[in-house]
Amino acid sequence: MTGIDEYLAGTIERTRYGQVFSCQIPELREECECLFNYLDNFWACLNRENLPEQLKFFASKEKVACIDIESCGLSYSSPIFLVGQVILNMKERRIEAIEALLARDYLEEPAMLSRTFSSLDNVDGILTFNGKSFDLTRLDARASAWNIPSSLYRIDHLDLYRSKEVKHALISDGLSRNDMSLQTFEKLLLGFRRRGDKGGALAPKLYKEYLTGKRKSDSDEKKLIKDLEACEGLKAVITHNLIDTLSIACLFAYASLFYNQAGRQ
Amino acid sequence: MNNKGTIRCGRYKVRYSLNGFYILTDDGRDSLYIPNREILKARAVGEIKRQGYYSNRTRKQVACSAVLETGERNFKKGCESLGIDSNVRKPQGNRIPLEEIQEAIRNFWQEQEISSNGELNTITAFRERYKREYHSRIVRKNGLKGVMSTMEPPYNALYTRVHKRRKVESANEDKVRNMLLQLDNEGLPISPSGLSTSSDERARNLSKEISYLSRNCQLMHRTPLEIIMNLTGFEKDYILGPSVALIGEKIIEFLLRTMLIEGNSLDGLLLKGEVHTTPEMRKINFNGGVYSDLRIGNHAIEVKTLSSHFSENKAIELAKRYSPCANRWDTGELVEASSVFFNCPQEFFRPFCKPIEDSGIFIFDGRVIHQLLESSLLFLFEKYPPMIDEIRPRMHAPHKSLPRFYNILCSAPKLLKHSRQRELLNYIRNYITSLTNKLNVMQNDRDR
Secondary structure, three states, rough: OOHHHHHOOOEEEEEEOOOEEEOOOOHHHHHOOOHHHHHHHHHOOOOHHHHHHHHHHHHHEEEEEEEEEOOOOOOOOOEEEEEEEEEOOOOEEEEEEEEEEEEEOOHHHHHHHHHHHHHHOOOOOEEEOOOOHHHHHHHHHHHHHOOOOHHHOOOOEEOOOOOHHHHHHHOOOOOOOOOOOOHHHHHHHHHOOOOOOOOHHHHHHHHHHHHHOOOOOOHHHHHHHHHHHHHHHHHHHHHHHHHHHHHHHHHHHHHHHHHHHHOOO | OOOOEEEEEEEEEEEEEOOOOOOEOOOOOOEEEEEEEHHHHHHHHHHHHHHHHOHHHHHHHHHHOHHHOOOOOOOOHHHHHHOOOOOOOOOOOOOOHHHHHHHHHHHHOOOOHOOOOOOOOOOOHHHHHHHHHHOOHHHHHHHHHHHHHOOOOOOHHHHHHHHHHOOOOOOOOHHHHHHHHHHHHHOOOOOOHHHHOOOOHHHHHHHHHHHHHHHHOOOOOOHHHHHHHHHHHOOOOHHHHOOOOHHHHHHHHHHHHHHHHOOOOOOOOOOOEEEEEOHHHHHHHHOOOOOOEEOOOOEEEEEOOOOOOOOHHHHHHHHHOOOOOOEEEEOOOOOOEEEEEEEEHHHOOHHHHHHHHHHHOEEEEEEHHHHHHHHHHHHHHHOHHHHHHHOOOOOOOHHHHHHHHHHHHHHHHHHHHOOHHHHHHHHHHHHHHHHHHHHHHHHHHHHO
């Protein structure tokens, strides 16, 4: 057992800037059944007429990507190692793709960024949660650090954390103004609880453990165990990231359905 | 009072705020927030009641409060104006008596040694042997000089003989800035620790001047790092990050070690012998002592990671330093041959390097090194995959990623450091160091 590519299912993709690992978590559908069901319900009930301007704008696009990133720290110099995306096909009313792009080491970061931008070229809008001050600014900063052309500025973006309409929907349904995290939304409004979630704050630590895990003095058996533990930790980070992206899609769906119902009443 | 609401008191500017607080500024550089007189007095009195002395913060603020009346910092006058006792001293703890320190000095520098006019032990050696005495509060306050001046002859004149440190009386900010930028252009580290431990004398002198500047800020103490940041305008990440030159050296060391294992030659250059990395073994007796970047047998290796064009003067200096059989190692052997590795494209140095070529020094450019790096990594990746897998931090395809990184290092080393890549540079340095260590172990096993 050496790397995460042998531990998780996925494909190694080659770009101009090197390799990137596009991984899948097969257990995700089972684990987040509630979120998937909610999205199915959303596709069935969506009525674009009653939506406020901002939500209507995104709901009427053909493809929208929900994005969440994990980085090695909060500073601009901290590399990004994971980009999770859920691509929603609004026209055909289905989830088109769920993918996590992982840089298996720091030198795979440019390839990961380039692959992310090339997949974003095919979408018309981006949905994030606090992306205006974190996800997208970090993606942009890292792209300029590696001198990679970024296509982010060409795509319409909606930060659900800052959207007045989304906030209004959440507060009207009983969410506190002081705690508007994705996990609170999932727990209180969707009734979904994450099992064994390690939390985003631990992501940098787990990634660094994966990179620099075992010690020279460890025995072969211990090294193998540590490798496995490190891969397990990284898998938890990827799962957390993908649930976050799904949750962003659900939040958009929730706000849209809220206005649909309000319009009907 | 001017239209910004500030008044000048001596060399300070004072600005009142609405709450009765005021801020001192020193030509816009330093500022200190001082509470109003009642609050300051209440805090000072409280501290005396509670702990019996003023805290450093209170002392500083009381001293600064005298600026309004006298135009300068003065603790006594500040106390007088606030109506508090100035004759309060912080307890000194278990200080070592003066006699004990004098005894230690007498034991360390014997009277006969001093009168014999020979070479005397240094203050650094005294510090190492009598650590406690050296660092005791008395020594700190009066200095070793003060203690010696209280002693009988010949000890009262001893300090002038053993004191060798160049004392920096003043430092010119412009000069320091220019020197910092010059060192940075040469690829040397400009972090405070990098400067003080550098093998370059200019860097060590600069370190002293920076610490002088940091001590002599008029209001608040500034760290040497802050001084460097202010003078150069560089970001913290850039200053503290590993030097790109160091990574360039590590890459060349790795390449040469691989060549030694493979037994290959590089454009007719066949290296043999032990690889020396310690400063003692790398020192060459030229111009008072210079260090080559690496030594293999009696072959000197110099690595240049150029961020700007090379100059003819530098080429002449290199030619003099590394001409075959012209200089000796500090260990006594002759520098039999030497090579210069340029981590940059040819056009950066080719027009200037005639003196180097004429003196018989091997020259290698970035393109050759890139090819060699690719082939060496591929060789290791195919021949010793378990060894590559074991290296931490992990790198998944080093034979592809590292040459790609090397290309960036060659073409834009400065950009690499400026573009918030501190963590990446640390990672690369650690990876190449672990890889080189592995090779070292492998070679040692083979030799045995």
